[in-house]
Amino acid sequence: MSSNSFGKLLTVTTFGESHGPAIGCVVDGCPPGLALAPDEFRTDLERRATGRSRWTSQRREADEVEILSGVYEGRTTGTPIALVIRNTDQRSKDYGDLQDTFRPGHADYTYWQKYGIRDPRGGGRSSARETTMRVAAAVIAKKWLAERHGVRVRGFLAQIGDLVPRGAFDWDAVAQNPFFWPDASMVEELEAYMTALRKSGDSVGARVSVVADGVPPGWGEPVYGKLDGELAAALMSINAVKGVEIGDGFAAVAQHGSVHRDEITPQGFLSNHAGGILGGISTGQAVVVSIALKPTSSILVPGRSVNLAGDPVEVVTKGRHDPCVGIRATPIAEAMVALVLMDQALRHRAQCGDVGEVAPRVPGDAG
């Protein structure tokens, strides 16, 4: 089953286990002519990388992307772009004592149920390591969206545990602190919160929001290819995500229609409760989505479980400890939004592009 691929016209296939020799992806369907160099992947991969600060897991990988195909003389050719990252830090020994034990709240139990195989190398495909390639693939999508349509996709951490931003929203702050937090005045408070959390050996959930500015009206397809439906699938496929909201999301449950509907004037919409999507199609306003990330189950607090033999065991996850996996989910959520948007952009011009046409090329003519 092609469940390691997604997207209809921009198709991304990822492969690789967290502790195998390499991870990689194939990006198929990118238009020709987009400038692309290996070092353009660095920024987003570092934003995602574990170990980006002392607040996240200490695992450190170089994450150097090699472009194996699809780019010639610095530009995409229209053929599939294969990217590979070698795993340089395969400390699978860390998990050695978990080889026969199911960790509560972890996918190793369901993978074993499905495939009948107990792969102790860090969870195989269920590891967040896989998301590295989503971020890499989305570097291409973000660039195409920006150059071609002026779309900008940015995420931020909107809640961690009980903490929410209190002050004014500031995208510059998001870019500058290690928490992707939009309120610079709270960074010290967050640091103290994380220090206490780490000491407790426990973890906490988080909420991440992504805003895509510049999306033109008309992207998205009825009925089962709705923009919000595909965003939901893409975001829910990120590790640890347990909820997805478009615009006001669950707050809409308690709203009245006279409040929720976004009124329109000749100057534009008066609000954006809809999160930029109506009937599955973009309105031209900012597309706004949020996700809920559960607290990681890999914690130092002992928990009850069973082993392969069916005996009760007490589990403590040693090795790396990431008290809030939600923080580094920010660039991953951006990535999924960008990939969905580019796919929908290509689909929109396929069906509705009858006013724009590709003329046959004639040898000897310019262009």
Next chain:
Amino acid sequence: MSSNSFGKLLTVTTFGESHGPAIGCVVDGCPPGLALAPDEFRTDLERRATGRSRWTSQRREADEVEILSGVYEGRTTGTPIALVIRNTDQRSKDYGDLQDTFRPGHADYTYWQKYGIRDPRGGGRSSARETTMRVAAAVIAKKWLAERHGVRVRGFLAQIGDLVPRGAFDWDAVAQNPFFWPDASMVEELEAYMTALRKSGDSVGARVSVVADGVPPGWGEPVYGKLDGELAAALMSINAVKGVEIGDGFAAVAQHGSVHRDEITPQGFLSNHAGGILGGISTGQAVVVSIALKPTSSILVPGRSVNLAGDPVEVVTKGRHDPCVGIRATPIAEAMVALVLMDQALRHRAQCGDVGEVAPRVPGDAG
């Protein structure tokens, strides 16, 4: 673009506009041999029908399903099952005065942006009328899941505006009151709430939850075919849905890992915060999902908008008025869950059926 189809092995394609001659669907991939008669569609279609009680829109359609293909002598043959329902109540006149006006919060604006066409017949494909065929298609899925795997898929209304169930949860109550409400003692209160809402000409949002009991462990596919990812896409594609949660959903944001993880004992899981899914694969516990539905924008409270000429207008939606579209979303949400589960069940036996049939594994057992 095949965006009017969904599912990989059980593929459902729907067609038809709310005020055209008919709506229909093609269900492709159902195994042969399943007993199926036209009258089996009646129950769920009536549960979904507008006009099922005085609390929802007064539109009344017979919704008689005709089976055009795929069934011979009362059993499915393995070929595509086409179902058609004639639209008998096409009162498109109701919307006549909206022909040149965009309703705030309604998809007519985005459809016009996408296709350049203003179809006044009740919103075309964006109408909730389309969901009738999802419910019809899911009658097949529910039956197959029940007969083949003992899976039962049931939904209930979990919140309407600010009201939440207070008493003991009771599936029998859900089946017996017109609100799918799990607390029979609150039905009068709900009726009063709806009466007041209707008088105000306004609408309100709702929360619907669906529980699938009996799902064996192992259904769902990594990484982009995760069970929760596909549930999210399927549910978000329902009209008016703005949010999807799996298990604890957004409540997980404020939880600690020591609380959220579902501990395991030789007797089974001790909790179900995960909603029956880990790493995108079912655990064997009940699959639990919830959705947020926005308040409909078709209300009697005047709102600001523009017309096709770009002039400002005041909009009031006359004709039918459904103060809470979320109520009738309950069987639709059940339908989407059932269709996703059956598709995943078929995919699971395709990839993992090398031992004839895949029995759930039990830690401690051989094999």
Next chain:
Amino acid sequence: MSSNSFGKLLTVTTFGESHGPAIGCVVDGCPPGLALAPDEFRTDLERRATGRSRWTSQRREADEVEILSGVYEGRTTGTPIALVIRNTDQRSKDYGDLQDTFRPGHADYTYWQKYGIRDPRGGGRSSARETTMRVAAAVIAKKWLAERHGVRVRGFLAQIGDLVPRGAFDWDAVAQNPFFWPDASMVEELEAYMTALRKSGDSVGARVSVVADGVPPGWGEPVYGKLDGELAAALMSINAVKGVEIGDGFAAVAQHGSVHRDEITPQGFLSNHAGGILGGISTGQAVVVSIALKPTSSILVPGRSVNLAGDPVEVVTKGRHDPCVGIRATPIAEAMVALVLMDQALRHRAQCGDVGEVAPRVPGDAG
């Protein structure tokens, strides 16, 4: 499995059995704004219809197309177009005595093997009746290709049994004789040939060629979406087809490279051995394909077979007798070529349409 659908951006789903209540299709992905009326389907459906002349089966169906969705005020809306034809001539009694017998060379044996069901109603989905909906769907594709790109798709009968056209090729002759034969001087000879064949109770094979003029260079996608690969699949999916050729086809086996390659001058190609496709992408020359159709197995000559009980039986197909099913395959082959071309045209502008763009619409502006 979605095997009753084909096409990636223009997706056609067909349903219906030859002797059920109706057959139909859903055409998803057609751009909005194409003029389309029910009577436009008539010409091609009559060209395909059995009974179009005394030389083909006497079955006669009105084949009136009803458009159930996707068209508003005479133009496509961009939403799925559902077409339905009621089966008015369901003489399944004709096949009554074959209910328990497998006909040699017929799909009823393999359908029974696959699904475990013996559906005597004319072969179910394996009947050529299904191809009616391909022809209907392709009316839309032919029109869009012609209006949008100036592409014309025409087929002719290139061989029947041992007979091949001897005189000058004439498209007008193809349009005027009941054999789609390009040499008017041979029509009487063909009539005599068919009369003798009918009297013998036997059948014969045929070769049909299709030429698509006006296809611009660049359509088709490497590597598994090649234009010739998709044409091959589409054409081989027609009943009774046993071979597909692009351009010179099997004649290329004995050719030298110095002959086969189509040399290029500033004035264009000097030949078209390639059939207008190189590397799976159109060259700008006419696209030329041919198919081999086997002689139908439904003949009056007795043959050996077995029944459901496994006993040897002698089979004679009574009822309608079509001595050369290949004749009416001509418009079906055209249909499949047109559908593949339109799908590829949409895909080409999705990936390579960066110079043509769809501007957002502004209410109040023209267009």
Next chain:
Amino acid sequence: MSSNSFGKLLTVTTFGESHGPAIGCVVDGCPPGLALAPDEFRTDLERRATGRSRWTSQRREADEVEILSGVYEGRTTGTPIALVIRNTDQRSKDYGDLQDTFRPGHADYTYWQKYGIRDPRGGGRSSARETTMRVAAAVIAKKWLAERHGVRVRGFLAQIGDLVPRGAFDWDAVAQNPFFWPDASMVEELEAYMTALRKSGDSVGARVSVVADGVPPGWGEPVYGKLDGELAAALMSINAVKGVEIGDGFAAVAQHGSVHRDEITPQGFLSNHAGGILGGISTGQAVVVSIALKPTSSILVPGRSVNLAGDPVEVVTKGRHDPCVGIRATPIAEAMVALVLMDQALRHRAQCGDVGEVAPRVPGDAG
């Protein structure tokens, strides 16, 4: 567009240019538990390799497969299997003088038309180098088919230019001579033929046939997922293929129905004109397919063409010269047949596996 992938449940994605750093593939959907080691790829890759004898191109690549993912402790895990081969022999200088020239009969013209890019590195994705990964992927499919279903897929060269096998057919001969020729007595004649051809600087076409023994009845899906339709697409996607036949193929054009139909007795079929497929579904007989390969256009005989500036030029392909590319197409054709069969096998058990496993039915047996 995902046109670098094929297969529905066993999905193969290939990437890489002939003269880029590497080529590779991702095989998604292989069941877990299949034993797989890197050295198992060697035999088929050597059979395909250019330079396998002095009769084919002298290019020599080690073609060492690295397994990047999906295999743990020597067995497949059910997750995507990524295979990569480094290009060690990138002599793109050979083609330097063709940088601005279109070769007649070559895809470089159509790629430039489609993408607007002139990639001189050996034709990019249109190079036969890409087929290496098809052969590699099919090693997995062949092994699964053999172990799980006893299916054996074997090809042979059935014609080269005007030469056809004259003596008795012998699979052992196929395995032992460098031409995959089924008549050992003709090998010297073939060698002389090839020597003369090489001296002339010209090339010649070929015909390759593939036989799959042991395919059970029931594989293949109506209507657009027919086994023969998918074989046709898969085989036509091989470089230089211009025709595909199932069973008797084009010979059926001149056959009578009383000859072509394969009669059935309680002991089985009396012939196999159908090539093992009826109505798109396997009959249980051997599946037999043949392809026509054109003579390569890369020859030493000068030909007319144009350059990027539109000026007329004379083209001579220097560098490697492969007088009959059809020879090495034999293992590639086997590969495509095996991949299609495995995909269909998985799909069959998804839809029709309700009795655990689907055993071939025998007329006369119960069930």
